Amino acid sequence: MFHPLRVAEVEQLTDDSVAVTFAVPPQLRETFRHTPGQHLNLRRIADGEEIRRSYSICTAATADPVLRIGIRLIEDGSFSTFALKELAVGDTVEVMPPMGRFVLEPRPGHFAAIVGGSGITPVLSIATTLLEREPTARFCLIRSDRTVAAAMFLEEVADLKDRFPDRFQLVHTFSREEQQTGLPSGRLDTERLAALLPALLPVTEVDGWFLCGPYGLIQGAQRALTGLGVAEDRIHQEIFHAADAPAAPRTWTSPGGSTVTATLDGRSGSWPVQDGETVLETVLRNRADAPYACKGGVCGTCRVRLLSGEVRMDRNFALEREELDAGYVLACQSHPVTGSVEVDFDA
The missing domain is CATH 3.10.20.30 (Beta-grasp domain)
Incomplete structure (x- = not known):
């Protein structure tokens, strides 16, 4: 069921992304309380056509929910184009209550994430909530972006590093930009991750791995972790932008009259x-x-x-x-x- 929510803030994050915050009226606070990692489904009507899109919540899960999502411009994307160029404070958007199973209920342990681009959005909610609620929990974030200027939520991630220096580990790589310090530029493919991850943390002792981003990165990270001996039930993934993912070959025919x-x-x-x-x-x-x-x-x-x-x-x-x-x-x-x-x- 969709609910009309008022846009409380639209913040420019990068040249091609914004963060949108919705005002949640008191009577809907329970309805819109989210678990870290969940997303919102949004709906609008444009030229008589219904458009629906899903965007992850980036804020920590709290008793008084703050609904903030990250939206990155997609080529020919009707909703993302609208969000970046037209959406304004005071507008109303139809929003479905939070849903999704790419989640982590805060608990003690050591957790890690590998994210690419806008895949940082749900993981930011997961890491923030975990570190705030569980004083012994640790989180390692390995993120990949094209350039520093293209990286979403830089300030929020830096804030986590400042607040939890002993429990939050950050490794930031860039595929198209060299840095004076840190890792050399280049894509985080299977081979590179297989060499990098054991140098960062005890891979098989991590209680949960969270992979989020484009199809190629997620597939490469999955192969690297499996090759390093991580059990399948400790790997959780959410793919953004699966346009380049192959569809399964059609090897069956649907019976007539089903x-x-x-x-x-x-x-x-x-x-x-x-x-x-x-x-x-x-x-x-x-x-x-x-x-x-x-x-x-x-x-x-x-x-x-x-x-x-x-x-x-x-x-x-x-x-x-x-x-x-x-x-x-x-x-x-x-x-x-x-x-x-x-x-x-x-x-």
Whole structure:
């Protein structure tokens, strides 16, 4: 369910990014209280077309929620262009309550993150909340940006280093700019990370790794960590900008006359699947309130539990292994391969 929230602040972070803060009225404080790492789904209507986008919350999780998100301009991105060039204090934006499972509930331990570009946004919330709430917790942040000028939330990260010098470790690399000190410039690929990480911290003793950024960086970091012996259940990832990620090859055909049965907000219905439709597309033709945002297999907003039948997903960058094993799929990527499929959006 979307709620109209007033824009309280728009702050220019870099030439191509802004931070947007929303005012949360007292009656919605519980609704918009977030877990560190979660995101917001935003909606606007432009030229009669509904546009939805997901943006991560960068602020610490507190009793009185402060909703601040980071938005980076994407080439031909209709929402990001609007946010950078038109959005102003006092405007109203339709916002869905926080969601997402790329999260860390504060607890004692040693945690680390590898982020690229705007991938710093949710990790900033995770690290800040952890260090503020858990006096023995430690956090190591390895971040990669093109240049210093392109790096989002520089001041906020520097503040963490000042406040928690013994518990917050920062390594900042740049792919297109040489620095007088620190690591040489270049991309953080698998080979480089495999050499760098053991020199920074005891890799296999870290209680949780959080990877966030573009597809190439996340894949490289995943391979490096796996190669260094990190258990799969300690690696959590959220991909931003998966346009360069390959879709799974279509090795099946959807049977004619398939039916999707879906439960949403306690109400169920069954509808025929049109040729080539995903489960989400079938449901949306009949239930406009079905939840979704990116439709690209990234945000996880459309996660459903598969109760019966079989589907095949084109791509999946949102669900982790334990979720798949528990029967969850992404409705926006799932095509029926049996005559009937039943899913539950409420599960």
